[in-house]
Amino acid sequence: MIVQIKEMNETLAKEILNWQYDPPYDFYNNDCTDENIIELLNDQFKAIVDEHNQIVGFFCVGESAKVPAGYKFGVYDADLIDIGLGMNPNLVGKGFGFEFCTSIIYFIKNQFGESPIRLTVATFNKRAIHLYEKLGFFYENRFNSGFTEFITMINKSAEEKE
Structure with a gap:
């Protein structure tokens, strides 16, 4: 399914920002505004495409990956x-998640070494939490943004698990 990780560009950003998820995942819907396009072009975002150059998904690393309310x-x-x-909402729930996430983790570890990886996920997203647990992530913290509750999960390197 996943063939290439690409630099984000305006065309890819606009397509991603127009994705529409079904409830309750519509929480992740965005508006295709100039501000949101600029955010996706901030060099922290990458696009993932398949062999037909169709967007499978995206990921970001760093500040863009954090929920601002978590700081407090x-x-x-x-x-x-x-x-x-x-x-991509057309692929969600169809069994592609493990391969999708594994590819991202592999890329991150190649870029940053075996440092622990942290992600933040809304607590209602049980399907994603289950997938992250299968990938070796475990619960770390819980917080409420005022709109929804989130948890952080960590995947430590093999050396740190011992």
């Missing part, structure tokens, strides 16, 4: 590699 709860105090990700 101290969930980002540890210096870890933060990732955020999104899958």
Whole structure:
């Protein structure tokens, strides 16, 4: 399914920002505004495409991966590699998640080494949480943004698990 990780560009950003998820995942819907396009073009985002150059998903690393409300709860105090990700809504729930996430983790580890990876996920997204647990992530912290509740999950390197 996943063939290439590409630099984000305006065309890819606009397509991603126009994705529409079904409830309750519509929480992840965005508006295709100039501000949101600029955010996706901030060099922290990458697009993932298949063999037909169709967008499978995207991911980001760093500040863009953090939920701002988490700072006041101290969930980002540890210096870890933060990732955020999104899958094309036409592919969600069809068994592609493990391969999709594994490809992202592989890319991150090649870029940053075996440093622990942290992600933030809405607690209602049980399907994603289950997938992240299968990928070796475990619960770290919980916080409420005022709109929804989130948890942070960490995937430590093999050396740190011992």
